[in-house]
Amino acid sequence: MADFDIAIAGAGAVGMSCALWAQMRGHRVLLMDPEPPGSGTSYGNACTLATYACLPVNDPSVLTSLPGLMFSRDSPLSLSYAHALRNPRWMLSFLANCRAAPSHRIAGHLADLLSHADAGINPLIEAAGAGDLVVARGQLSVWSTGKAGKAATAGLERRRALGVPWREVGPDEALEMEPGLHLPVKRAVHFHAARHLRDPQEFITRMHRAFTELGGSTLTAAVEAVRPSACGVELQAEGQSLTAGHAVIACGAFSRRIEGTGTQKLPLGTERGYHVMFRDEAHRVTRPVGWDEAGFYAVPHANGLRLTGTVEIAALDAPANKRRLAYIARKGAEMLGALPEPDSEWLGYRPTMPDSLPVIGRSPQSERVLYAFGHQHIGLTLGGITGRLIADLAEGRQPNVDLAPFAADRSYA
Template sequence: MTPTSPGHSGAKMTEHHTTDIAVLGAGSIGMAVALQLVQEGREVVIVDPGAPGMGASYGNAGTIADYAVQPVGTPDVLKNLPALLFDRNSPLAIRHAALPTLAPWLLRFARQSLPGAAARNAQAIAALVGSANARWRDFAAEIGGSALLQHRGCLYLYETAAAFRAAGRDMTARRTLGIEVELLRPEAFSAMEPGLPVVEGGAAYFPQATFLSDPGEMMRRLAARLTALGVPHLHHRAENLSRQFDGILVQGPGLRLHARQVVIAAGAHSRALAAQAGDRVPLDTERGYHVEWDMERPRLTRPTCPTTRGFYLCPMSGRLRVAGTVELGGLTAPPSPHRIARLVEGARAIFPDLGTPSRDWMGFRPSMPDSLPVISPSRAGNDVIHAYGHGHIGLTLAPITARIVADIAAGRQTDLDVAPYAVTRF
């Protein structure tokens, strides 16, 4: 990075910088991209007004979800969509005030939930996540986070016999996409997780899945590694992109940055930047929540999702995190006390003796109607590269996305066919 003398923009001092490549966003995707690029010898600057990794990259369930190959939109979801969206207690809900602006997104979501589209989307997700565990082992080792990576699998919990029977079709579909899964009767499930209540149905066990015992700590180690490698983090909000004859000009309050290439990795905040690069994307925002109870032993040994409740029970360092549900509602509304209360109520249905939560949190996920991220060069060329829209699997896909972006930036052939994730698909 080459800074120049600061100048005035109104009453505020403006920082002037030049760099080879600027990464807009300091979540797990942006930081992983920056790490991959600097390891290839690129001069990299990260631009983000917030603390690195402390948005959705911190607040998630911590799962490296290579088994999560089904898109959010499926024929079953489409059939029940009106009830799901307008039931305040549904795991998939909508803030009614946001409905007018969400309507175009919802129409696209409905089309992507039809059988043919949903099947194609599942195949595209499976192609992306297939190497997630192997990539994360290398990635964690690189940033000194191997001890935080837990290799104990993940469970889907079916509380009724009917739900367990219905799960068979879903698990068959996952197996066809290369996912290893075992269906466990109640006695086998209870032997595996004696701290959870006995259920009538059973569980699906994904033995290859891994998870992070502390996503926030993993993000801190990633940020520390970037600092050690000399990657600057400019704490500014990038609000404007414009193409110049010799690169891209990035501007925002107090910021003027010239870069030869730019990676948009700003998660739920990426849509306006993409439009300024000439690429319109149907990106909207899911508001995700978690609630935590501090405890020395968090009652279970691996992430467990009671499927009808739409959240994960997550054993983390010194605490139990309950994370999940989907609320479509934009970037500006305050957290919903009702959604937090539903998480607390659901957790107490599993563990009735839980007391008052130690803390709660709300953050933003970038959500695409087809559940596929946008990982591709701009329509106008690879001077702007898109890397956002990962929905529920951003943490999972961070090192994979980083490799793809580095290949695109260098003009190399990617290992994976990235056509399904191209910005030109819209």
């Protein structure tokens, strides 16, 4: 008999949710990570259960704005051209998916998955005793120019057609909802079904506590290799060898680094993102507020005001780009008025396939290896449903979500 039914590599929002779902279903689960649960990209995000976020970064507007990105210091999207040239497969596929037809198809698949997000995460919030961390005040998106506000209409209507509820809010009402805004608000939309977590890492820590209390095991070690066979998987982790019925690869942007998983063949890339924290300024906003043109959010985190977002397409191991951090701090002051010096800064790695769809399903090489990565901008939101789907697959159950669009061996264009 194998040591465990299911061994999970990675204890971020996705891996931890897989572990807790499987443990709640009564399996013998091992969670493996060299770092504390929730301390990777899941630590520093915009805290939003963004059930509205079905429009991918792959958008026709990227194709027209690309030349400008090369020179602008004021763009929410930045690209390392050296990195792009070293990774032509990811880059070309990403750009091909910016055409209107694939972009709309991707939005449909993301909307389908997002429609199950609350059903995936709510049981975990309850099991973790984390109801006090959840705030149901929606998300407010604002535009500071009439031109950008108008340009957003097509995307907003597409979301509505895909079942995402939102409400147009006039500039006066937006300022009543968020009096701390200093922007000239020209358009505002309230995604009232969205929620946010006051502290994503605390949520994951509490999930880990619930997992442990239910009998789950944790090994603080990096998984180096997996060796699947017909009846199970052998895992190597820092000198230890373990066996499990199934292995789940949930290492976010680092999911290609484990030998024997088959992930090395997949075009997993990263969209890097940043945050800056201001310890005593959380009162500036009462819910996540996204300044659309600037590509970032102001979020009331339990530990202060968090300004976070932007997309930087660059290597996993490249140093933090100080210009990105300066951009967020500068734009934050435009959005909210003068701010003190930040108390901390952070760089994180969104795990992104070039079609912005996650990979959720069996490895094409072995049904004993399950993939759960590539959740790009919405891994906090989709972790819960991913965990439930992975538990279904490990049990040989038919999931109630069509997983074909998320299969590893799909065409990435």
